[in-house]
Amino acid sequence: MKFIKLLIILLAVMTLNGCVLTKLITVPMRIGGAVISIIPVAGNTAHDAIDKAADQVDDINI
Template identity: 55%
Template sequence: MKLITVLMLALVLNGCVLTKVVTVPLRVGGAVVSVVPVVGNAADAVIDTTADAIDLVPL
């Protein structure tokens, strides 16, 4: 029964949904970090670039 559940979740979490599950927390973390004076915007830019790269992964 667990195997069937895992396989169904794998089918549901493919493609765009899977990358969004990963990138949304990254983007939220970047938004929080961007409030830090001086280094916040640079860190946010790096995190946002990483999230964009993850979104481009063809799953």
């Protein structure tokens, strides 16, 4: 019974590993970029840079 529980936990961790960990990092980045985008003149440039960085973090294979 312990082996089955361990196997299920291991499979869940392997499945959720990359997706969940990168989303924990990139969601606050994207929210910050959206807030920054309301600043006149430099807001959209900063938002685009943050969004590009968040896309690259999403592509990392963790």
